[in-house]
Amino acid sequence: xxxxxxxxxxxxxAVVSGLRAHQLMDxxxxxxxxxxxxxxxxxxxxxxxxISRASRLSESAGPVSGDRRTGIxxxxxxxxxxxxxx
Numbered sequence: 001x002x003x004x005x006x007x008x009x010x011x012x013x014a015v016v017s018g019l020r021a022h023q024l025m026d027x028x029x030x031x032x033x034x035x036x037x038x039x040x041x042x043x044x045x046x047x048x049x050x051i052s053r054a055s056r057l058s059e060s061a062g063p064v065s066g067d068r069r070t071g072i073x074x075x076x077x078x079x080x081x082x083x084x085x086x
Contacts, residue, residue, distance in 0.1 A: 002043035012053070017042045020051050 004013045021042035024030060030041050031050040045051040 002040065002047050005047050005049070008046070013043075013046060016051065016053050017046045020045060 004010060008016070017039070021038045024038040024042055031045050032041065032048065034041070034044075036044065042051070
């Protein structure tokens with residue numbers, strides 16, 4: 001069982017983990033070592049802080065690593081709001 005970090009509410013943790021699990025199943029490389037299924041690995045990555053939600057990009061913002069299609073990336077969010085990108 002993976003413990004949810006305190007800065008994620010349960011819904012947000014489930015959504016970000018689910019989006020990351022989808023990326024892992026599509027062939028993305030895991031950010032952590034170990035042999036786990038995609039769902040467990042995604043939860044572990046989110047809980048460890050390796051994966052976070054992406055904030056909306058502004059015109060003046062530079063490049064952000066991550067997947068704009070799913071709205072998750074490796075950069076910490078600039079605000080507490082979660083917005084759909086794309």
